[in-house]
Amino acid sequence: MNRLLLALRAFWMCLTNRDLAERVANALKPDEIGPDLRILNLLQRDGRLIDFLEEEIDGYGDAQIGAAVRDIHRGCAKVLREYLSIKPIHTAAEGASVVVDAGFNPAAIRLTGNVAGSPPFRGVLKHHGWKVEAVRLPDSLPRSGAQPVLSPAEIEIP
Amino acid sequence: MSKYVIGIDLGTTNSALAYAEPAASAPGGVAAIETPAITQCVAAGETADRSVLPSFLYLPADNEFAEGAIALPWQKKVDRLIGEFARDHGGKVPGRLVSSAKSSLALDGVDRRSGLLPFTAPPDVMRLSPVEAEAAYLIHLRDFWNHKIARKNAEDRLERQEVFLTVPASFDAAARELTIEAARAAGIEIVNLLEEPQAAFYAWLAAQGDDWRKKVNVGDIILVCDVGGGTTDFTLIGVSERDGDLDLTRLAVGEHILLGGDNMDLALAHAVAATLPGGFDTFDATRKIGLVHACRDAKEILFSDPDKSSVPVTVLGRGSRVIGGTLKTALDRDTLRTVLLDGFFPICAPTDHPARGKRVGLTEIGLPYASDPAITRHLARFLGLQAESLHAAAGSLHPSAVLFNGGVFQAGELRERIVRVLSDWAGKAVSILDAADLNLAVARGAAYLGLVKKGSGIRIRGGVSRSYYIGVEASAPAVPGVVPPIKAVCVVPMGMEEGTEADVPGSEFGLVVGEPAEFRFFGSTTRRDDTIGAVIERVIPDEIAELAPLETTLEAGSGRSQGQTVPVRLKTKVTEVGSLELWCRSTRDPGEWKLEFNVRDTPTNH
Structure with a gap:
């Protein structure tokens, strides 16, 4: 990378292109600490996921939990669909025989059982896996911070 | 351009x-x-x-x-x-x-x-x-x-x-x-x-292309039934023949009815909440909104899936205790039918009229909400009034087809109810003109009119949707405590076309220079036979509604002295844009003054 050329180009583009200038300004901000928690923010906002996981549910009957979970499921599923594109990694049906060729991505495919010898491996697809194909999280939500807000406290003034 | x-x-x-x-x-x-x-x-x-x-x-x-x-x-x-x-x-x-x-x-x-x-x-x-x-x-x-x-x-x-x-x-x-x-x-x-119902009709025309001619016949009257989120609007469009081609004319429009889909969802929420301890009124604002949303979703599921008899309605706990605070109930088909079909679309006779009177509780927000939620009764009244106005044969008016607009009519059962009621009244089957996107039709139709204006295509004729009158105090001996009767002079006849102007014959007024002059102003959606300059001796409130007054002030200018009286005649213009202008024209010199709608003051005669 020729950094001098890049710097000059960035200089010129910042002068002439407002959108790009904003992106450069963002890039120049000091790194925020911690992970990007926007998805948690949305899962709580539309699906009440944090409330659900943080609640002590042992005391409730199945019917009571079931009634709420239907709504929580709907809300969280909507968030996943709207802000992420989640697709199976392996397109074959679960239970089908599949072949794993040499040079497979070990992060995307995990071998279990009688793993011996060298690829290609023959096996049965037990779980098709998940991957995120696209992320569409809103830019203006806070990503992180020292104590990220997942959901603001609500105070009703009578 | x-x-x-x-x-x-x-x-x-x-x-x-x-x-x-x-x-x-x-x-x-x-x-x-x-x-x-x-x-x-x-x-x-x-x-x-x-x-x-x-x-x-x-x-x-x-x-x-x-x-x-x-x-x-x-x-x-x-x-x-x-x-x-x-x-x-x-x-x-x-x-x-x-x-x-x-x-x-x-x-x-x-x-x-x-x-x-x-x-x-x-x-x-x-x-x-x-x-x-x-x-x-x-x-x-x-x-x-x-x-x-x-x-x-x-x-x-x-x-x-x-x-x-x-x-x-x-x-x-x-x-x-x-x-x-x-x-x-x-x-x-x-x-x-x-006008929105016309726009909905244009959207239908745009979707049909040239096929629309096969779907209507000469002599048909099409009812556009537009129930939006907050308002209900009826319009009648007639199909006639002109130079061998079909011609469309907007025949009549209804009064402003503040009643719509949001009222229906709210009514459902009230009905559903009645099964919960405390009822709707004990909920806080957030839960009320949550319940209305949940009811709307449940309603849509019930309407789209006729096999379901009931849909669970849950409102999640308000605080962080989401499970513990959850309220669970259900919207069943009987409740849906009772609240929506019987409440908002009841089967009624063509002679039924909406109940009058103020509904306490709904009027607090300041808007004059309809006091009767029955859309079918409002429809009966509209058709009854227009039958008289259009001199319909046998005194009744029966649309031959209906075009629906507004998200409410995504529900097939509600469309069927309106069609059934209209068919019962007519004694014959009334058809539905299929509309595509009920939520965007009006915007699409408006854009389509833009295309029509720039090229070829059919335009709905119609002109001004109501007739307008200026109030003149009848000359009667002054009796203390008795308001002198008002005569109304027609200044704009119904159907006056856009881009035309006309002098109002007859009445001459004296305006005092330098002083504001105010005219009482009336409108009617039914008196279509009044010609310009016609005098109505007695104003019947059911037929003619008083509107915001008109006012103007003559500038003294050159050649006139302060306090002088200038005789004027009225002239009316309907602009290309679709707005109405009234002018006072001096009969002595070339002076002209525009009458402005006085939307500032509270009219005294209300």
């Missing part, structure tokens, strides 16, 4: 935008009409594109939101939040939420240019006038357009395009004038008004 024609549906609860590029049409074909999704703030910290822009405006308190949380791509500092987040958040902070601004635009007896909204605003909240609120929605749409579609092309900016703005058919001359004022405030130069 503008490159695009833009149709804007400035709705009571939702606004939408459609556009087309006339030059892009193939020879002999019609250009495609696009309906871009509108960028808006949908939650704190999130903007997204939605097919419609909810017509809600929220006035945030200082420091209410984190910096940038409600910013728009084209505007960093937002002091008026508009759209989905305004609606959802404002539901919890009602004192800062402006809603149904369009209906207050048609509100007589208040100053529609002064800060009125929100009606329930606390003293420290700035209030907006209905005109300012409507302008704010247009400004949002304008800025969105300029950001997304015009971009850097100054020629393509919305202000430079020909805009077709829809208004309820029931809007009177003053409300139309105020709508134009809002458009001007948003910088829109070329604006045309179009």
